Amino acid sequence: MNIDEEKEVQNLKNTGIEIVRKCGRLPLAIKVTASALASRDLTENEWRKYLGKYVGSHSMISDDIQGSLYLSYDELPHRLKQCFLYCALYAEDSIIERDKVTWLWIAEGFIEEQQGQLLEDIAEEYYYELIHRNLLQPDILSFSQARCKMHDLLRQLACNISREECFIGDVETLRGEYMSKLRRVTAINYKDKLVLPSMNKVEVKVRTFLTVNGPQSIEDALFKRFLLLRVLVLNCSLVQSIPNYIGKLIHLRLLNLDYTRISCLPKSIGSLKNLQVLSLRWCDDLHTLPSAMTLLSSLRCLDLLGTKINQVPKGIGKLKLLTCFGDYPVGDGSDNAVIQDGWKLEELSSLSQMRYLCLVKLERAAHCSRNAVLTDKRHLQKLILEWTEHGEGSYSKEDVSNTEKVFEQLIPPHNLEVMCILHFLGQQYPTWFGATCLSSLMSLVFIGVRSCVHLPPIGQLPNLKFLRIEGAHAVTKVGPEFVGCKKGDPVCDELVAFPKLEWLIFADMPNWEEWSFFEEEVAAADVRGEDGAAEIRKVDAQPARVRLLPHLLKLQLHGCPKLRDLPQQLGKDTACLKELSLSGRSNLKAVEDRPMLSEVLAIGYCEGLERICNLPQVTELRVSGCPNLSHVEGLGSLQRLLLGEDMQEVSSRWVPRLQEEHQRLHGEDLDIYTWTRVDNMGKR
Structure with a gap:
């Protein structure tokens, strides 16, 4: 490094210290500011320019909004600003699921189309960019960052910026004149019936209407007056029917009726020519889809997860824009009527943009007439293959043979990233199950x-x-x-x-x-x-x-x-x-001599376990349901010990030695906790 470079680094260091001071030394503000600076040139001038926006301000932290957080928001491209603010519609501490929030952004029109790319792929890029900028926090328990949260301070910032257009709370408290300004509403319901405020002649321009704490019923005014709706989410409500008026919501792009008690969809749903997402997850009373479904020419997502559909309209292949299909009920193809018990696999052939596909009731599939029913789907990223679970021995040899033949023909494309095999009743896997065909696969269940x-x-x-x-x-x-x-x-x-x-x-x-x-x-x-x-x-x-x-x-x-x-x-x-978790291993006697294992060792309900020894890098040990554990030693890096309630008497044999060792090595007491939480270490 020459003299000029050393000087530049020192100047950057001094400017950086000043920026940290302006952030009030708040960790979140520092992280978000660092993400914003990462997109700028690594020069003192660029950092000074950033800092210069707060000249005259003693601190970036104000009473209402953290200035550094606002500055990071202000530097976002317009496309990301809208997506960030939209996340404030989620209640405090809510889990934000990637797939759901990206569909909401698409329905609102926030995603800019790019030639050669699906809207869903672009929306995911937005999602991960907000995580990269530390404006959304990924759930550490989610393997692919498919779930996240919004920090309270960032949510407060988003609510403050969008307060003129967004409302979160009891809609009964809204005044009519305020309704004319609103564009997005999250209705937190406290009564059996969702009652809307008196609107008289107020023009309602609400685009998004979400419900929390689902009501038992909803006033028809929602469907009659909210004619500009693009997003309507009534999930987790006890609503039993959807009125025909819904056909008047011609701008509607997303309709979510998950976990509702609807038993049918009105024929007028076929009038929703702009509908892109129809989510009908876990609707226990819904068993039939109307023939009007095939008129939804803009539909991109049809999600039937957990809903036992046994009558479907012929012609699902007409919906050529479909990219997401949850729980596609497979039929045997013997019925050529307008309403069938399921769709043939061949009907997937025309759905070339499929990105996510879940096939259910695969035991009913007849032998495919063509092998490329999935192979040519170059956008397909996630595939779930599910057979109906029955007791062992409930299938004939013919059933098993047919299942294996059908599976052999379901050759996925090379771009597949996620695959789940559920309740496969065959005895051998297809010949294509290997590195050549599944070269892009990242997750397999x-x-x-x-x-x-x-x-x-x-x-x-x-x-x-x-x-x-x-x-x-x-x-x-x-x-x-x-x-x-x-x-x-x-x-x-x-x-x-x-x-x-x-x-x-x-x-x-x-x-x-x-x-x-x-x-x-x-x-x-x-x-x-x-x-x-x-x-x-x-x-x-x-x-x-x-x-x-x-x-x-x-x-x-x-x-x-x-x-x-x-x-x-x-x-x-x-x-x-970093983490080894063992439970239900009754034949296990010892865990020892594992120098590579670091951080966490969790053991539950291993009745025969006697020794845990020589694990020099383990920093956290969790033990429950091990009544014969008598020797625990050689854990020189141990910082935390979590013991199940049933381990109090047993652990008295070896905890004192661990405490003495920790005091000798680290000069402080070992942190010991009683473990009362029931989780995946629970007895099976």
Whole structure:
């Protein structure tokens, strides 16, 4: 670094300190300001220009609005300003779901079209940009940042900026003249019936109307007077019917009736030519879709998740703009009437813009007449394949064979990123289930695959980050086939197994006994205690030049009572492993000698567990339901100990030694808490 560069860095440092001081040293204000500065040139002039907007101000923090936060908002492009302010319509501390809020932005017209891109893709870019700028906070429990929150101070800022056009509260308190200014309303309901204020001759220009604490009924005035509505959300209400007047809302683009008690949709819904989103999730009394549905030429999203639809209109393929279809009920194609029991798979062929697709009742699918029903969908990112769950042994060999043939033909496109397999009743996976076809896959979930004896060969998927396998009851052994490599295969010599996997979850696998990654491991010495009980220990039996799970952050094994031990190679290359969670492992005797494991070890309901030893990097230990745990030592980095209520007497044997060790190493007391919360460590 030359003298001029050193001088520039020092000047930036001094300016930065001044900016931090102007932020009142408020962490949120500093983070948001830093995000705003990141988009500017890294020069003193640019930073001074930013700071100059507050010349004469003692602090960026005012009584009502944090000035630094406002400045970061002010620097947003217009397209992002609207999206940011819209999030204030969510009640305080609410979870904001990516897929829902982006549909709202699209319906309001906030998303600028770009040639060659779907509106939904552009809306997601907006969402992640707001997170990147620290204006939305991602939920740490959400793997792909699909959920977020808005910080109270930022929400206050957004409410203040948009107070002339937005209202959140009891709509009965609104005065008629104020209604003429409003564009967006979140109605927080406190009564059985949602009563609107007296509007007399006031012109209502409300574009968005959302309800919270869903009412049992709604005045017809909502449908008669709010004629400019673009967004109408009546979810979680006890509304039983939608009047025909809704056909007059010709500007309506989004209609959300999730969790309502409607039993039918009016025929007039076919008049909503601008409707883009129709959400009918978990409508228990709704079983039929009207033929007018096929007239919704602008429809982009039809979500029927959890709604048991058994009569559908023929011709769903006419809705060529559909990008999202939740719970597409598959029919056997035997009925050619106007109203059918489900749609044939072939009807998907004309829906070329599909981005998210969930197929349900797949056991009813007939043999496809063409293999490319999904392959040519270049926008498809998320695919859910679901068969109806029945008791074991309830399907004939013919049913199983047909299911496997249909699955074999559902070849997804190479761009698929998320895939979920639910209650597959076949005994073997399709031949395309591997790295070649699923090269873009980032998240893969199996639930209720009870009949498959082996897991599919997915260890070579190059972009897989999240893997969850639950309810694989027939699996007794997981071996090299899971990695996609067998002994003698030359590829194994330089193999990276699960190269990008970060989360690995196994649950409800009651018959699983053995877990290995490579053939060489079978010949390795079995590591067991004197009484034959399993121990989790690290033994180096890994083949040369083989890397295993190099990016694994979290490993969870819940409800696998017969699993004797973890793979002997697990731990050598898993330098990133931060959290190991074990529950329902009755055969487990010891967890020890895991130097790679850092941060969190959570153990629940492992009745045979006796020892937790030599885990030098673990900073937090959570234990419950382990009545025989008698030795806990060698946890030099431990900072927090969380004990279940049932562990108080048992822990008295070893907690004093832990406290002495912590005092000796760190000069302070160990933080110990009683764990009363019921969560995923609960007994299965």
